[in-house]
Amino acid sequence: MSSDSAVTVRGLRKSYGSFDAVRGIDFDIRRGETFALLGPNGAGKSTTIEILEGYRDRSAGEVSVLGVDPAAGGTRWKARLGIVLQTGAEATNVTVREQLAHFARFYPSPRDVDEVMAAVGLTEKAKARLRSLSGGQRRRLDVALGVIGRPELLFLDEPTTGFDPEARHRFWELIRSLKREGTTILLTTHYLDEAAQLSDRAAVIAEGRLVDMGAIDQLGGAEARVPIVRWREADGTPRSERTDTPAALVAQLTAAAGGEPSDLEVIRPSLEDVYLDLVQRVGAES
Numbered sequence: 001m002s003s004d005s006a007v008t009v010r011g012l013r014k015s016y017g018s019f020d021a022v023r024g025i026d027f028d029i030r031r032g033e034t035f036a037l038l039g040p041n042g043a044g045k046s047t048t049i050e051i052l053e054g055y056r057d058r059s060a061g062e063v064s065v066l067g068v069d070p071a072a073g074g075t076r077w078k079a080r081l082g083i084v085l086q087t088g089a090e091a092t093n094v095t096v097r098e099q100l101a102h103f104a105r106f107y108p109s110p111r112d113v114d115e116v117m118a119a120v121g122l123t124e125k126a127k128a129r130l131r132s133l134s135g136g137q138r139r140r141l142d143v144a145l146g147v148i149g150r151p152e153l154l155f156l157d158e159p160t161t162g163f164d165p166e167a168r169h170r171f172w173e174l175i176r177s178l179k180r181e182g183t184t185i186l187l188t189t190h191y192l193d194e195a196a197q198l199s200d201r202a203a204v205i206a207e208g209r210l211v212d213m214g215a216i217d218q219l220g221g222a223e224a225r226v227p228i229v230r231w232r233e234a235d236g237t238p239r240s241e242r243t244d245t246p247a248a249l250v251a252q253l254t255a256a257a258g259g260e261p262s263d264l265e266v267i268r269p270s271l272e273d274v275y276l277d278l279v280q281r282v283g284a285e286s
């Protein structure tokens, strides 16, 4: 297995009783890369991540995380990981600062508690008790706890659910700064704009299988990104056409209309459009 891979997954399978949740998945995450695992509810993302974190047994396949099989990973290996689970910390009576300081002590070279609070926007809540935090603030604390140990590899399972837009943008900045420091990041998110903003590559999984994988701007292949020209005919009928030469089509429509075509727009499919197309194809085939 290649040493510049932080994560290597080959033929991964996981069954819960007779239900096959993960049905043979292969991927690598390079060191320093931000990799997004995308897919609909129930696709098998959390199952895969929890196997990589060592929280769940696998049914079959080979997995290496920072050179270690997670099924045999000890506490020194675990200290090199940062984990933000889908279900966050329990709301207790301790304060934000106390909780972060407490977790910082588990790691050999933790980040500064004040810096981490500032990065997730919790400085003003340093003395607040966890049970008094709002849902979004608690989620920010989860993220803070995930990065306090200065992890080599950070797992982020739907990290910004419940964040307001400003907090989400601040979180993106935090992730970019971690990336600049060389942290490898595995992200799952249902926010496609978040995946597009943060990740170098993404894998799309559906029904436990890999549907596509590649650079974020190449998912779905070239044909998925062909621009769409939309306009309205003189009688009001809406029209749309996909074309590699939108300027030529617009010129043609303009000439035919003898001026500005009605409701004209030229759009390039977004990552969300490409993603929906990929997962809907799987749904239609099964």
Ligand SMILES: Nc1ncnc2c1ncn2[C@@H]1O[C@H](COP(=O)(O)OP(=O)(O)OP(=O)(O)O)[C@@H](O)[C@H]1O
Pocket: 016, 019, 021, 039, 040, 041, 042, 043, 044, 045, 046, 047, 048
């Ligand atoms: N402990 C379990 N026992 C039985 N089935 C499970 C268990 N955990 C997950 N599953 C099933 O396995 C499938 C994959 O679940 P998983 O949580 O990995 O999906 P996901 O892609 O993370 O979804 P979401 O986006 O909703 O978080 C689902 O159909 C789920 O119901």
